[in-house]
Amino acid sequence: MQLEKFTYDNRIVRNFGIATLVWGIIGMTVGLLVAMQLFKPAMNLGSQYTTFGRIRPLHTNAVIFAFVGNAIFMGVYYSLQRLLKARMFSDVLSKIHFWGWQLIIVSAAITLPLGFTTSHEYAELEWPIDIAITLIWVVFGVNMFGTIIKRRERHLYVAIWFYIATFVTIAVLHIVNSFELPISFMKSYYVYAGVQDALVQWWYGHNAVAFFLTTPYLGMMYYFLPKMAGRPVYSYKLSILHFWSLIFIYIWAGPHHLLYTSLPGWAQSLGVAFSIMLIAPSWGGMINGLLTLRGAWDKVREDVTLKFMVVALTAYGMATFEGPLLSLKQINGVAHFTDWIVAHVHVGALGWNGFLTFGVLYWLIPRIYKTELYSKKLAGFHFWIGTLGILFYAVPMYWAGFTQGLMWKEFTPEGLLKYPNFLATTLQIIPMHVLRSIGGALYLTGVIVMTYNLAKTMLSAKLVANEPAEAMPLAKIIVDSSPTDKAWHRVLERKPVKFMVFSLIIILIGGMVEMMPTFTIQSNVPTIASVKPYSALELQGRDLYIREGCVNCHSQTVRPFRSETERYGEYSKAGEFVYDHPFLWGSKRTGPDLHRVGGKYSDAWHYNHLMDPTSMSPGSIMPPYPWLVEQKLDTTTTARKIRAMQTLGVPYAEGYDKQANTDLKIQAEKIALDLKQNNIKVKSDREIVAIIAYLQRLGTDIKANKETIPSNQ
Amino acid sequence: MNILYFLVGCSVLMALVFLGAFFWAYKTGQNDDTHTPGIRMLFDDGIADEKSEEDHFSS
Numbered sequence: 006m007q008l009e010k011f012t013y014d015n016r017i018v019r020n021f022g023i024a025t026l027v028w029g030i031i032g033m034t035v036g037l038l039v040a041m042q043l044f045k046p047a048m049n050l051g052s053q054y055t056t057f058g059r060i061r062p063l064h065t066n067a068v069i070f071a072f073v074g075n076a077i078f079m080g081v082y083y084s085l086q087r088l089l090k091a092r093m094f095s096d097v098l099s100k101i102h103f104w105g106w107q108l109i110i111v112s113a114a115i116t117l118p119l120g121f122t123t124s125h126e127y128a129e130l131e132w133p134i135d136i137a138i139t140l141i142w143v144v145f146g147v148n149m150f151g152t153i154i155k156r157r158e159r160h161l162y163v164a165i166w167f168y169i170a171t172f173v174t175i176a177v178l179h180i181v182n183s184f185e186l187p188i189s190f191m192k193s194y195y196v197y198a199g200v201q202d203a204l205v206q207w208w209y210g211h212n213a214v215a216f217f218l219t220t221p222y223l224g225m226m227y228y229f230l231p232k233m234a235g236r237p238v239y240s241y242k243l244s245i246l247h248f249w250s251l252i253f254i255y256i257w258a259g260p261h262h263l264l265y266t267s268l269p270g271w272a273q274s275l276g277v278a279f280s281i282m283l284i285a286p287s288w289g290g291m292i293n294g295l296l297t298l299r300g301a302w303d304k305v306r307e308d309v310t311l312k313f314m315v316v317a318l319t320a321y322g323m324a325t326f327e328g329p330l331l332s333l334k335q336i337n338g339v340a341h342f343t344d345w346i347v348a349h350v351h352v353g354a355l356g357w358n359g360f361l362t363f364g365v366l367y368w369l370i371p372r373i374y375k376t377e378l379y380s381k382k383l384a385g386f387h388f389w390i391g392t393l394g395i396l397f398y399a400v401p402m403y404w405a406g407f408t409q410g411l412m413w414k415e416f417t418p419e420g421l422l423k424y425p426n427f428l429a430t431t432l433q434i435i436p437m438h439v440l441r442s443i444g445g446a447l448y449l450t451g452v453i454v455m456t457y458n459l460a461k462t463m464l465s466a467k468l469v470a471n472e473p474a475e476a477m478p479l480a481k482i483i484v485d486s487s488p489t490d491k492a493w494h495r496v497l498e499r500k501p502v503k504f505m506v507f508s509l510i511i512i513l514i515g516g517m518v519e520m521m522p523t524f525t526i527q528s529n530v531p532t533i534a535s536v537k538p539y540s541a542l543e544l545q546g547r548d549l550y551i552r553e554g555c556v557n558c559h560s561q562t563v564r565p566f567r568s569e570t571e572r573y574g575e576y577s578k579a580g581e582f583v584y585d586h587p588f589l590w591g592s593k594r595t596g597p598d599l600h601r602v603g604g605k606y607s608d609a610w611h612y613n614h615l616m617d618p619t620s621m622s623p624g625s626i627m628p629p630y631p632w633l634v635e636q637k638l639d640t641t642t643t644a645r646k647i648r649a650m651q652t653l654g655v656p657y658a659e660g661y662d663k664q665a666n667t668d669l670k671i672q673a674e675k676i677a678l679d680l681k682q683n684n685i686k687v688k689s690d691r692e693i694v695a696i697i698a699y700l701q702r703l704g705t706d707i708k709a710n711k712e713t714i715p716s717n718q
Numbered sequence: 719m720n721i722l723y724f725l726v727g728c729s730v731l732m733a734l735v736f737l738g739a740f741f742w743a744y745k746t747g748q749n750d751d752t753h754t755p756g757i758r759m760l761f762d763d764g765i766a767d768e769k770s771e772e773d774h775f776s777s
Contacts, residue, residue, distance in 0.1 A: 201721035237756035
């Protein structure tokens with residue numbers, strides 16, 4: 006057997022690295038912009054394309070899929086080649102993967118500000134982009150498994166297992182959460198409705214955190230941390246143990262995002278139980294990482310990359326301890342919908358994902374350029390300003406979260422809400438939001454300094470695009486086994502890939518088969534006789550509500566607490582959402598819940614409020630929406646939308662699509678007339694009329710017919 | 719709530735895939751040695767490092 010000579014592809018690693026830096030700065034800048042809008046609404050620059058509801062998804066998508074996504078690919082392409090002693094399977098696939106992914110990001114950056122959104126959090130991109138993501142993800146998978154097949158190292162190091170789990174699970178999650186019925190090129194309706202849609206979304210949302218923000222990063226931690234520290238991982242056995250337990254438990258924890266909603270109680274409890282169990286494997290990883298540095302803490306003092314890793318692991322430990330606590334119903338009752346959750350995710354995002362990425366970048370870039378880092382001093386500065394940034398971000402947000410959560414629930418001795426006006430609780434935390442954006446600015450400054458530092462490093466040397474390496478090829482036969490055993494082994498050897506591919510196909514086929522009953526048979530969500538489909542105008546208004554991203558600040562689910570029923574009205578029932586494609590429960594109350602807002606105010610109030618929120622609610626941080634008056638409602642889509650809803654099982658009368666626009670006009674004119682009587686002149690064909698119609702409808706169906714609702718629904 | 723059956727089914731299938739992968743790893747001896755892989759990965763860079771790996775195993 007001869008030593009084989011080959012090369013590692015460093016160019017693709019470098020490209021993903023640069024993309025990480027560029028998108029990191031963009032994503033975080035947008036984050037800073039949305040953060041500032043929360044205390045100075047004018048920071049939306051007076052444009053619909055840069056208003057909170059539209060660019061908050063841009064921020065989350067950019068930092069998750071562009072910044073972290075590119076960082077994952079950078080780390081995977083670097084470590085996979087070296088761990089398997091093989092160049093990536095195909096340079097062409099690597100290139101397609103890289104450029105395809107950047108194209109997806111660019112299309113997201115264009116479509117989200119334009120208001121093309123599905124409204125599912127972290128899955129906002131519309132159906133054509135969803136398809137592109139699927140294709141590129143498959144390219145990534147083929148490239149990865151191809152490399153695994155042609156490996157020269159029999160043992161798959163634990164990091165590779167984490168990468169495999171990432172690939173398989175994200176593929177399934179993305180597909181299941183992308184079942185959309187296209188209406189037009191950039192508009193679709195989810196096939197699921199209401200509570201079922203909510204469950205799919207948070208099954209996805211939770212596991213996206215697990216398998217996009219956690220497992221690939223754990224894999225990278227298991228590769229890069231030992232490399233940086235120059236010592237093996239504390240316990241390889243523990244790494245394997247915690248890998249398997251982590252991936253088996255994570256999948257079941259999603260329902261903790263829907264506590265106290267109308268999701269069936271047993272599903273909520275299941276989610277809580279698995280969330281608590283998650284502490285063990287999560288901390289297994291954190292402890293394994295930190296103990297890898299045992300006896301090497303002197304290196305941490307000197308080496309800035311290790312400093313970043315230590316803070317990353319500590320943040321991971323804190324976030325994964327806090328997560329299970331937040332999933333306890335009592336704590337969730339206070340924390341949910343507040344800034345506490347925002348603080349929680351940012352400890353993970355800024356600390357774990359951000360700092361680990363920075364550590365890897367500082368370590369990896371000089372290596373593939375065979376040079377030294379331009380300035381260790383600047384890297385040290387980045388570390389401290391970044392850490393300070395995290396503190397300035399997290400502490401005020403926790404403070405704001407506790408404050409607001411408790412204010413919402415506070416009663417006077419007489420048994421009345423102490424803060425009946427929601428706005429009072431918003432104004433209370435504005436100083437915290439100012440501090441938070443200072444934290445974000447510090448963190449972003451660090452990233453810009455890092456980019457300068459790494460650019461200088463890259464410019465000072467030449468990239469080793471093809472790093473030579475050599476290794477023995479894999480032995481074909483395993484020693485000391487009988488002939489039959491040999492064949493059996495050989496078959497198995499090639500099996501992981503076939504196994505993965507076939508099981509994935511089976512999952513999808515099986516999934517489709519299981520889906521069918523959901524579409525065709527009437528669902529067993531309790532139906533409420535008085536709940537009717539939206540009128541054509543309300544449906545159009547609902548789509549505007551989705552376009553403007555209202556769901557980013559306003560929830561639509563009243564929890565069964567006295568503090569909420571006093572404030573908002575009757576708590577939400579599963580049966581009220583059966584025609585909601587998609588559900589719009591939201592996950593954050595920057596403003597009040599809107600599920601019972603219908604009929605609460607006059608049309609004129611809504612008009613004035615949308616045109617200038619401060620005129621109705623002095624001090625409000627909601628931005629004005631003047632473009633809703635300027636823009637005409639697009640009624641060409643009405644018939645198609647009605648037909649799509651009929652396909653999805655919404656019981657519009659046969660042929661309603663043909664008269665829908667007539668209906669729409671009648672209702673719009675009624676609202677315009679009502680506004681006119683209040684001295685507001687607006688044409689009935691404007692978007693604002695549709696959105697008012699929708700808001701006035703919200704949650705009113707069961708008000709009209711109270712006796713039909715059994716208490717257990 | 720038919721969706722629950724679907725999601726539970728999906729999750730179980732994924733868990734089975736991972737279980738299959740786990741059994742594969744176990745049967746093919748991926749986990750037999752839980753010591754050297756952690757050390758070996760430290761020596762996978764470039765050609766110069768190849769030597770030190772051999773040294774490591776010959777000692």
